[in-house]
Amino acid sequence: MSCYPLSAARPLVLLGTALLLAGCAATPDEAVTRPEVADRGAPPEEGASEAQPAAPLMPSLFFPGDAGTLTAWRCTPAQDLVTAATEEELRLWxxxxxxxxLPAVVASGARYQQGDLSFWNKGDEAVVESATGRLDCTRDLSQKALTRRQRPGTMFHARGNEPGWVVNLASHRPEATLVLDYGEREMTLPYRVTTLDNDEARMILASGRADIPFELRLEARACFDSMSGQPFPARVTLSxxxxxxxxxxxxxxx
Incomplete structure:
Protein backbone atom coordinates (compact mmCIF):
# COMPACT_ATOMS: atom_id res chain seq x y z
CA MET A 1 0.00 0.00 0.00
CA SER A 2 1.45 3.37 -0.95
CA CYS A 3 1.24 6.50 1.15
CA TYR A 4 2.11 10.12 0.52
CA PRO A 5 4.13 11.73 3.32
CA LEU A 6 4.98 15.39 3.74
CA SER A 7 8.57 14.20 3.65
CA ALA A 8 10.70 11.45 2.24
CA ALA A 9 8.93 8.11 2.27
CA ARG A 10 12.13 6.68 3.66
CA PRO A 11 12.37 5.17 7.16
CA LEU A 12 14.22 6.61 10.09
CA VAL A 13 17.64 4.99 9.84
CA LEU A 14 19.26 3.98 13.11
CA LEU A 15 22.79 5.23 12.61
CA GLY A 16 25.52 2.70 13.18
CA THR A 17 23.13 -0.27 13.09
CA ALA A 18 21.23 -2.27 10.54
CA LEU A 19 17.92 -1.50 12.20
CA LEU A 20 15.32 0.61 10.44
CA LEU A 21 12.51 2.58 11.99
CA ALA A 22 10.14 2.08 9.13
CA GLY A 23 6.70 3.62 8.94
CA CYS A 24 5.13 5.99 6.50
CA ALA A 25 4.59 9.51 7.78
CA ALA A 26 1.30 9.93 6.00
CA THR A 27 -0.91 12.88 6.79
CA PRO A 28 -4.66 13.49 6.53
CA ASP A 29 -5.74 13.70 2.90
CA GLU A 30 -6.32 17.44 2.97
CA ALA A 31 -2.80 18.05 4.30
CA VAL A 32 -0.84 15.86 1.88
CA THR A 33 2.24 17.73 0.61
CA ARG A 34 0.61 21.03 1.61
CA PRO A 35 3.36 23.64 1.52
CA GLU A 36 3.53 26.59 3.85
CA VAL A 37 2.48 29.85 2.21
CA ALA A 38 4.43 33.07 2.28
CA ASP A 39 2.49 36.05 3.62
CA ARG A 40 1.27 37.14 0.23
CA GLY A 41 -1.81 38.94 1.51
CA ALA A 42 0.23 41.82 2.88
CA PRO A 43 0.43 44.95 0.71
CA PRO A 44 3.62 45.47 -1.31
CA GLU A 45 6.25 47.65 0.27
CA GLU A 46 6.15 51.32 -0.62
CA GLY A 47 7.63 51.90 -4.05
CA ALA A 48 7.55 48.17 -4.97
CA SER A 49 6.04 47.11 -8.26
CA GLU A 50 2.79 45.19 -7.98
CA ALA A 51 3.99 43.02 -10.88
CA GLN A 52 6.98 41.86 -8.84
CA PRO A 53 7.04 38.05 -8.50
CA ALA A 54 5.89 36.61 -5.18
CA ALA A 55 8.01 34.50 -2.87
CA PRO A 56 7.64 30.77 -3.59
CA LEU A 57 5.84 28.21 -1.48
CA MET A 58 8.08 26.08 0.72
CA PRO A 59 7.76 22.48 1.97
CA SER A 60 5.71 22.32 5.17
CA LEU A 61 8.40 20.47 7.10
CA PHE A 62 10.80 23.40 6.90
CA PHE A 63 8.47 24.91 9.53
CA PRO A 64 7.68 23.95 13.15
CA GLY A 65 3.96 24.35 12.44
CA ASP A 66 2.06 25.84 15.36
CA ALA A 67 4.64 24.64 17.88
CA GLY A 68 6.49 27.35 19.77
CA THR A 69 9.47 25.18 20.71
CA LEU A 70 11.99 22.94 18.95
CA THR A 71 13.48 20.15 21.07
CA ALA A 72 16.65 18.10 20.54
CA TRP A 73 16.76 14.43 21.61
CA ARG A 74 19.85 12.24 22.01
CA CYS A 75 19.00 8.62 21.35
CA THR A 76 20.36 5.08 21.64
CA PRO A 77 21.29 3.48 19.25
CA ALA A 78 23.17 6.68 18.33
CA GLN A 79 20.91 9.14 16.60
CA ASP A 80 19.90 12.73 17.26
CA LEU A 81 16.32 13.87 16.63
CA VAL A 82 14.42 17.17 16.62
CA THR A 83 10.72 17.51 17.45
CA ALA A 84 8.07 20.22 17.48
CA ALA A 85 4.88 19.20 19.30
CA THR A 86 1.35 20.55 19.74
CA GLU A 87 -1.87 18.85 20.83
CA GLU A 88 -2.73 18.34 17.14
CA GLU A 89 0.53 16.88 15.79
CA LEU A 90 4.19 16.11 16.28
CA ARG A 91 6.75 17.02 13.64
CA LEU A 92 9.83 14.80 13.85
CA TRP A 93 13.14 15.34 12.07
CA LEU A 102 -0.85 12.50 14.92
CA PRO A 103 -1.96 12.08 18.57
CA ALA A 104 -2.72 8.57 19.81
CA VAL A 105 -4.30 7.22 22.99
CA VAL A 106 -1.87 6.54 25.84
CA ALA A 107 -2.23 5.87 29.57
CA SER A 108 0.41 8.40 30.58
CA GLY A 109 2.68 10.92 28.90
CA ALA A 110 2.08 11.92 25.28
CA ARG A 111 2.03 9.61 22.28
CA TYR A 112 1.93 10.32 18.54
CA GLN A 113 1.70 7.79 15.74
CA GLN A 114 1.56 7.46 11.97
CA GLY A 115 1.49 3.99 10.49
CA ASP A 116 4.14 1.83 12.20
CA LEU A 117 6.06 4.84 13.49
CA SER A 118 5.30 6.11 17.01
CA PHE A 119 6.78 8.62 19.43
CA TRP A 120 6.03 8.48 23.17
CA ASN A 121 7.45 10.77 25.78
CA LYS A 122 7.02 11.60 29.43
CA GLY A 123 9.15 14.29 31.01
CA ASP A 124 12.67 14.16 29.64
CA GLU A 125 12.45 10.61 28.28
CA ALA A 126 11.07 9.41 24.93
CA VAL A 127 10.75 6.18 22.98
CA VAL A 128 10.53 6.03 19.19
CA GLU A 129 9.28 2.70 17.83
CA SER A 130 8.27 0.94 14.64
CA ALA A 131 7.73 -2.67 13.63
CA THR A 132 11.49 -3.10 13.14
CA GLY A 133 13.26 -1.00 15.74
CA ARG A 134 13.32 1.20 18.84
CA LEU A 135 15.15 4.32 19.97
CA ASP A 136 15.47 5.29 23.64
CA CYS A 137 15.89 9.05 23.82
CA THR A 138 16.68 11.74 26.37
CA ARG A 139 15.72 15.40 26.02
CA ASP A 140 18.85 17.48 25.46
CA LEU A 141 18.12 21.09 24.54
CA SER A 142 15.08 23.15 23.63
CA GLN A 143 14.81 26.54 21.98
CA LYS A 144 11.98 28.85 21.01
CA ALA A 145 11.05 28.67 17.34
CA LEU A 146 11.82 31.80 15.34
CA THR A 147 8.83 34.06 14.69
CA ARG A 148 7.95 36.75 12.19
CA ARG A 149 8.05 39.28 15.02
CA GLN A 150 11.70 38.42 15.62
CA ARG A 151 12.53 38.30 11.89
CA PRO A 152 10.11 40.70 10.17
CA GLY A 153 9.84 40.25 6.42
CA THR A 154 11.65 36.90 6.55
CA MET A 155 10.17 33.59 5.33
CA PHE A 156 13.27 31.44 5.98
CA HIS A 157 16.30 32.10 8.16
CA ALA A 158 19.56 30.13 7.97
CA ARG A 159 22.93 30.50 9.64
CA GLY A 160 26.24 28.76 10.17
CA ASN A 161 29.68 29.13 11.72
CA GLU A 162 33.39 29.26 10.95
CA PRO A 163 33.16 31.64 9.23
CA GLY A 164 29.87 33.01 10.51
CA TRP A 165 27.19 33.52 7.85
CA VAL A 166 23.46 34.25 7.62
CA VAL A 167 20.88 33.95 4.84
CA ASN A 168 17.37 35.44 5.04
CA LEU A 169 14.75 34.73 2.37
CA ALA A 170 12.23 37.54 2.03
CA SER A 171 8.57 36.74 2.70
CA HIS A 172 7.04 38.76 -0.16
CA ARG A 173 9.44 38.32 -3.07
CA PRO A 174 12.10 35.85 -4.33
CA GLU A 175 15.02 37.69 -2.76
CA ALA A 176 17.86 36.46 -0.55
CA THR A 177 20.01 38.55 1.76
CA LEU A 178 23.42 36.95 2.30
CA VAL A 179 25.69 38.07 5.13
CA LEU A 180 29.06 36.34 4.84
CA ASP A 181 32.42 36.16 6.62
CA TYR A 182 31.25 37.37 10.03
CA GLY A 183 29.34 40.27 8.47
CA GLU A 184 32.17 41.58 6.29
CA ARG A 185 30.15 41.01 3.11
CA GLU A 186 26.42 41.59 2.65
CA MET A 187 24.38 41.39 -0.55
CA THR A 188 20.71 41.13 -1.46
CA LEU A 189 20.06 39.13 -4.61
CA PRO A 190 17.08 37.74 -6.52
CA TYR A 191 16.80 33.98 -6.75
CA ARG A 192 14.94 31.34 -8.73
CA VAL A 193 13.73 27.91 -7.66
CA THR A 194 15.47 25.11 -9.55
CA THR A 195 14.14 22.19 -7.46
CA LEU A 196 11.05 21.96 -5.25
CA ASP A 197 10.10 18.52 -3.92
CA ASN A 198 7.38 18.56 -1.24
CA ASP A 199 7.44 14.77 -0.81
CA GLU A 200 11.18 14.78 -0.13
CA ALA A 201 10.90 18.12 1.74
CA ARG A 202 13.76 19.55 -0.27
CA MET A 203 14.36 22.77 -2.20
CA ILE A 204 17.22 24.19 -4.27
CA LEU A 205 17.53 27.89 -5.11
CA ALA A 206 19.91 29.55 -7.56
CA SER A 207 20.94 33.15 -8.02
CA GLY A 208 18.85 35.27 -10.37
CA ARG A 209 21.96 37.19 -11.40
CA ALA A 210 24.53 35.69 -13.75
CA ASP A 211 27.29 37.95 -12.42
CA ILE A 212 26.89 36.75 -8.79
CA PRO A 213 26.05 33.03 -8.94
CA PHE A 214 25.12 31.09 -5.83
CA GLU A 215 23.19 27.94 -4.90
CA LEU A 216 21.22 27.37 -1.70
CA ARG A 217 20.14 23.82 -0.79
CA LEU A 218 17.47 23.31 1.88
CA GLU A 219 16.48 19.91 3.31
CA ALA A 220 14.07 19.04 6.12
CA ARG A 221 16.49 17.13 8.35
CA ALA A 222 17.49 17.30 12.01
CA CYS A 223 20.16 19.98 12.28
CA PHE A 224 22.16 21.29 15.22
CA ASP A 225 24.14 24.50 15.41
CA SER A 226 27.81 23.54 15.39
CA MET A 227 28.64 25.89 18.27
CA SER A 228 25.54 26.10 20.49
CA GLY A 229 23.91 22.74 19.70
CA GLN A 230 20.54 24.48 19.16
CA PRO A 231 18.07 22.33 17.16
CA PHE A 232 16.62 23.30 13.79
CA PRO A 233 14.29 21.55 11.29
CA ALA A 234 16.36 22.15 8.15
CA ARG A 235 19.90 21.61 6.90
CA VAL A 236 21.26 24.33 4.65
CA THR A 237 24.20 24.38 2.24
CA LEU A 238 25.23 27.64 0.57
CA SER A 239 27.66 27.52 -2.37
Missing part, protein backbone atom coordinates in the same frame (compact mmCIF):
# COMPACT_ATOMS: atom_id res chain seq x y z
CA UNK A 94 15.98 12.80 11.85
CA UNK A 95 19.25 12.77 9.92
CA UNK A 96 17.48 11.03 7.04
CA UNK A 97 14.00 12.51 6.79
CA UNK A 98 11.10 14.36 8.34
CA UNK A 99 7.78 13.00 9.54
CA UNK A 100 4.43 14.20 10.79
CA UNK A 101 2.64 12.13 13.45
CA UNK A 240 29.15 30.84 -3.54
CA UNK A 241 32.50 32.07 -4.86
CA UNK A 242 33.87 28.53 -4.93
CA UNK A 243 33.20 28.13 -1.19
CA UNK A 244 30.63 25.96 0.58
CA UNK A 245 28.96 27.02 3.82
CA UNK A 246 26.96 24.55 5.91
CA UNK A 247 24.47 25.33 8.64
CA UNK A 248 20.90 25.12 9.86
CA UNK A 249 17.65 26.94 9.19
CA UNK A 250 13.95 27.30 9.93
CA UNK A 251 10.92 28.43 7.97
CA UNK A 252 9.05 31.33 9.59
CA UNK A 253 5.28 31.34 9.11
CA UNK A 254 3.28 34.58 8.82
Missing amino acids: SAHGAFRL IDGEQYRGCGQGIAP
Whole structure:
Protein backbone atom coordinates (compact mmCIF):
# COMPACT_ATOMS: atom_id res chain seq x y z
CA MET A 1 0.00 0.00 0.00
CA SER A 2 1.45 3.37 -0.95
CA CYS A 3 1.24 6.50 1.15
CA TYR A 4 2.11 10.12 0.52
CA PRO A 5 4.13 11.73 3.32
CA LEU A 6 4.98 15.39 3.74
CA SER A 7 8.57 14.20 3.65
CA ALA A 8 10.70 11.45 2.24
CA ALA A 9 8.93 8.11 2.27
CA ARG A 10 12.13 6.68 3.66
CA PRO A 11 12.37 5.17 7.16
CA LEU A 12 14.22 6.61 10.09
CA VAL A 13 17.64 4.99 9.84
CA LEU A 14 19.26 3.98 13.11
CA LEU A 15 22.79 5.23 12.61
CA GLY A 16 25.52 2.70 13.18
CA THR A 17 23.13 -0.27 13.09
CA ALA A 18 21.23 -2.27 10.54
CA LEU A 19 17.92 -1.50 12.20
CA LEU A 20 15.32 0.61 10.44
CA LEU A 21 12.51 2.58 11.99
CA ALA A 22 10.14 2.08 9.13
CA GLY A 23 6.70 3.62 8.94
CA CYS A 24 5.13 5.99 6.50
CA ALA A 25 4.59 9.51 7.78
CA ALA A 26 1.30 9.93 6.00
CA THR A 27 -0.91 12.88 6.79
CA PRO A 28 -4.66 13.49 6.53
CA ASP A 29 -5.74 13.70 2.90
CA GLU A 30 -6.32 17.44 2.97
CA ALA A 31 -2.80 18.05 4.30
CA VAL A 32 -0.84 15.86 1.88
CA THR A 33 2.24 17.73 0.61
CA ARG A 34 0.61 21.03 1.61
CA PRO A 35 3.36 23.64 1.52
CA GLU A 36 3.53 26.59 3.85
CA VAL A 37 2.48 29.85 2.21
CA ALA A 38 4.43 33.07 2.28
CA ASP A 39 2.49 36.05 3.62
CA ARG A 40 1.27 37.14 0.23
CA GLY A 41 -1.81 38.94 1.51
CA ALA A 42 0.23 41.82 2.88
CA PRO A 43 0.43 44.95 0.71
CA PRO A 44 3.62 45.47 -1.31
CA GLU A 45 6.25 47.65 0.27
CA GLU A 46 6.15 51.32 -0.62
CA GLY A 47 7.63 51.90 -4.05
CA ALA A 48 7.55 48.17 -4.97
CA SER A 49 6.04 47.11 -8.26
CA GLU A 50 2.79 45.19 -7.98
CA ALA A 51 3.99 43.02 -10.88
CA GLN A 52 6.98 41.86 -8.84
CA PRO A 53 7.04 38.05 -8.50
CA ALA A 54 5.89 36.61 -5.18
CA ALA A 55 8.01 34.50 -2.87
CA PRO A 56 7.64 30.77 -3.59
CA LEU A 57 5.84 28.21 -1.48
CA MET A 58 8.08 26.08 0.72
CA PRO A 59 7.76 22.48 1.97
CA SER A 60 5.71 22.32 5.17
CA LEU A 61 8.40 20.47 7.10
CA PHE A 62 10.80 23.40 6.90
CA PHE A 63 8.47 24.91 9.53
CA PRO A 64 7.68 23.95 13.15
CA GLY A 65 3.96 24.35 12.44
CA ASP A 66 2.06 25.84 15.36
CA ALA A 67 4.64 24.64 17.88
CA GLY A 68 6.49 27.35 19.77
CA THR A 69 9.47 25.18 20.71
CA LEU A 70 11.99 22.94 18.95
CA THR A 71 13.48 20.15 21.07
CA ALA A 72 16.65 18.10 20.54
CA TRP A 73 16.76 14.43 21.61
CA ARG A 74 19.85 12.24 22.01
CA CYS A 75 19.00 8.62 21.35
CA THR A 76 20.36 5.08 21.64
CA PRO A 77 21.29 3.48 19.25
CA ALA A 78 23.17 6.68 18.33
CA GLN A 79 20.91 9.14 16.60
CA ASP A 80 19.90 12.73 17.26
CA LEU A 81 16.32 13.87 16.63
CA VAL A 82 14.42 17.17 16.62
CA THR A 83 10.72 17.51 17.45
CA ALA A 84 8.07 20.22 17.48
CA ALA A 85 4.88 19.20 19.30
CA THR A 86 1.35 20.55 19.74
CA GLU A 87 -1.87 18.85 20.83
CA GLU A 88 -2.73 18.34 17.14
CA GLU A 89 0.53 16.88 15.79
CA LEU A 90 4.19 16.11 16.28
CA ARG A 91 6.75 17.02 13.64
CA LEU A 92 9.83 14.80 13.85
CA TRP A 93 13.14 15.34 12.07
CA SER A 94 15.98 12.80 11.85
CA ALA A 95 19.25 12.77 9.92
CA HIS A 96 17.48 11.03 7.04
CA GLY A 97 14.00 12.51 6.79
CA ALA A 98 11.10 14.36 8.34
CA PHE A 99 7.78 13.00 9.54
CA ARG A 100 4.43 14.20 10.79
CA LEU A 101 2.64 12.13 13.45
CA LEU A 102 -0.85 12.50 14.92
CA PRO A 103 -1.96 12.08 18.57
CA ALA A 104 -2.72 8.57 19.81
CA VAL A 105 -4.30 7.22 22.99
CA VAL A 106 -1.87 6.54 25.84
CA ALA A 107 -2.23 5.87 29.57
CA SER A 108 0.41 8.40 30.58
CA GLY A 109 2.68 10.92 28.90
CA ALA A 110 2.08 11.92 25.28
CA ARG A 111 2.03 9.61 22.28
CA TYR A 112 1.93 10.32 18.54
CA GLN A 113 1.70 7.79 15.74
CA GLN A 114 1.56 7.46 11.97
CA GLY A 115 1.49 3.99 10.49
CA ASP A 116 4.14 1.83 12.20
CA LEU A 117 6.06 4.84 13.49
CA SER A 118 5.30 6.11 17.01
CA PHE A 119 6.78 8.62 19.43
CA TRP A 120 6.03 8.48 23.17
CA ASN A 121 7.45 10.77 25.78
CA LYS A 122 7.02 11.60 29.43
CA GLY A 123 9.15 14.29 31.01
CA ASP A 124 12.67 14.16 29.64
CA GLU A 125 12.45 10.61 28.28
CA ALA A 126 11.07 9.41 24.93
CA VAL A 127 10.75 6.18 22.98
CA VAL A 128 10.53 6.03 19.19
CA GLU A 129 9.28 2.70 17.83
CA SER A 130 8.27 0.94 14.64
CA ALA A 131 7.73 -2.67 13.63
CA THR A 132 11.49 -3.10 13.14
CA GLY A 133 13.26 -1.00 15.74
CA ARG A 134 13.32 1.20 18.84
CA LEU A 135 15.15 4.32 19.97
CA ASP A 136 15.47 5.29 23.64
CA CYS A 137 15.89 9.05 23.82
CA THR A 138 16.68 11.74 26.37
CA ARG A 139 15.72 15.40 26.02
CA ASP A 140 18.85 17.48 25.46
CA LEU A 141 18.12 21.09 24.54
CA SER A 142 15.08 23.15 23.63
CA GLN A 143 14.81 26.54 21.98
CA LYS A 144 11.98 28.85 21.01
CA ALA A 145 11.05 28.67 17.34
CA LEU A 146 11.82 31.80 15.34
CA THR A 147 8.83 34.06 14.69
CA ARG A 148 7.95 36.75 12.19
CA ARG A 149 8.05 39.28 15.02
CA GLN A 150 11.70 38.42 15.62
CA ARG A 151 12.53 38.30 11.89
CA PRO A 152 10.11 40.70 10.17
CA GLY A 153 9.84 40.25 6.42
CA THR A 154 11.65 36.90 6.55
CA MET A 155 10.17 33.59 5.33
CA PHE A 156 13.27 31.44 5.98
CA HIS A 157 16.30 32.10 8.16
CA ALA A 158 19.56 30.13 7.97
CA ARG A 159 22.93 30.50 9.64
CA GLY A 160 26.24 28.76 10.17
CA ASN A 161 29.68 29.13 11.72
CA GLU A 162 33.39 29.26 10.95
CA PRO A 163 33.16 31.64 9.23
CA GLY A 164 29.87 33.01 10.51
CA TRP A 165 27.19 33.52 7.85
CA VAL A 166 23.46 34.25 7.62
CA VAL A 167 20.88 33.95 4.84
CA ASN A 168 17.37 35.44 5.04
CA LEU A 169 14.75 34.73 2.37
CA ALA A 170 12.23 37.54 2.03
CA SER A 171 8.57 36.74 2.70
CA HIS A 172 7.04 38.76 -0.16
CA ARG A 173 9.44 38.32 -3.07
CA PRO A 174 12.10 35.85 -4.33
CA GLU A 175 15.02 37.69 -2.76
CA ALA A 176 17.86 36.46 -0.55
CA THR A 177 20.01 38.55 1.76
CA LEU A 178 23.42 36.95 2.30
CA VAL A 179 25.69 38.07 5.13
CA LEU A 180 29.06 36.34 4.84
CA ASP A 181 32.42 36.16 6.62
CA TYR A 182 31.25 37.37 10.03
CA GLY A 183 29.34 40.27 8.47
CA GLU A 184 32.17 41.58 6.29
CA ARG A 185 30.15 41.01 3.11
CA GLU A 186 26.42 41.59 2.65
CA MET A 187 24.38 41.39 -0.55
CA THR A 188 20.71 41.13 -1.46
CA LEU A 189 20.06 39.13 -4.61
CA PRO A 190 17.08 37.74 -6.52
CA TYR A 191 16.80 33.98 -6.75
CA ARG A 192 14.94 31.34 -8.73
CA VAL A 193 13.73 27.91 -7.66
CA THR A 194 15.47 25.11 -9.55
CA THR A 195 14.14 22.19 -7.46
CA LEU A 196 11.05 21.96 -5.25
CA ASP A 197 10.10 18.52 -3.92
CA ASN A 198 7.38 18.56 -1.24
CA ASP A 199 7.44 14.77 -0.81
CA GLU A 200 11.18 14.78 -0.13
CA ALA A 201 10.90 18.12 1.74
CA ARG A 202 13.76 19.55 -0.27
CA MET A 203 14.36 22.77 -2.20
CA ILE A 204 17.22 24.19 -4.27
CA LEU A 205 17.53 27.89 -5.11
CA ALA A 206 19.91 29.55 -7.56
CA SER A 207 20.94 33.15 -8.02
CA GLY A 208 18.85 35.27 -10.37
CA ARG A 209 21.96 37.19 -11.40
CA ALA A 210 24.53 35.69 -13.75
CA ASP A 211 27.29 37.95 -12.42
CA ILE A 212 26.89 36.75 -8.79
CA PRO A 213 26.05 33.03 -8.94
CA PHE A 214 25.12 31.09 -5.83
CA GLU A 215 23.19 27.94 -4.90
CA LEU A 216 21.22 27.37 -1.70
CA ARG A 217 20.14 23.82 -0.79
CA LEU A 218 17.47 23.31 1.88
CA GLU A 219 16.48 19.91 3.31
CA ALA A 220 14.07 19.04 6.12
CA ARG A 221 16.49 17.13 8.35
CA ALA A 222 17.49 17.30 12.01
CA CYS A 223 20.16 19.98 12.28
CA PHE A 224 22.16 21.29 15.22
CA ASP A 225 24.14 24.50 15.41
CA SER A 226 27.81 23.54 15.39
CA MET A 227 28.64 25.89 18.27
CA SER A 228 25.54 26.10 20.49
CA GLY A 229 23.91 22.74 19.70
CA GLN A 230 20.54 24.48 19.16
CA PRO A 231 18.07 22.33 17.16
CA PHE A 232 16.62 23.30 13.79
CA PRO A 233 14.29 21.55 11.29
CA ALA A 234 16.36 22.15 8.15
CA ARG A 235 19.90 21.61 6.90
CA VAL A 236 21.26 24.33 4.65
CA THR A 237 24.20 24.38 2.24
CA LEU A 238 25.23 27.64 0.57
CA SER A 239 27.66 27.52 -2.37
CA ILE A 240 29.15 30.84 -3.54
CA ASP A 241 32.50 32.07 -4.86
CA GLY A 242 33.87 28.53 -4.93
CA GLU A 243 33.20 28.13 -1.19
CA GLN A 244 30.63 25.96 0.58
CA TYR A 245 28.96 27.02 3.82
CA ARG A 246 26.96 24.55 5.91
CA GLY A 247 24.47 25.33 8.64
CA CYS A 248 20.90 25.12 9.86
CA GLY A 249 17.65 26.94 9.19
CA GLN A 250 13.95 27.30 9.93
CA GLY A 251 10.92 28.43 7.97
CA ILE A 252 9.05 31.33 9.59
CA ALA A 253 5.28 31.34 9.11
CA PRO A 254 3.28 34.58 8.82
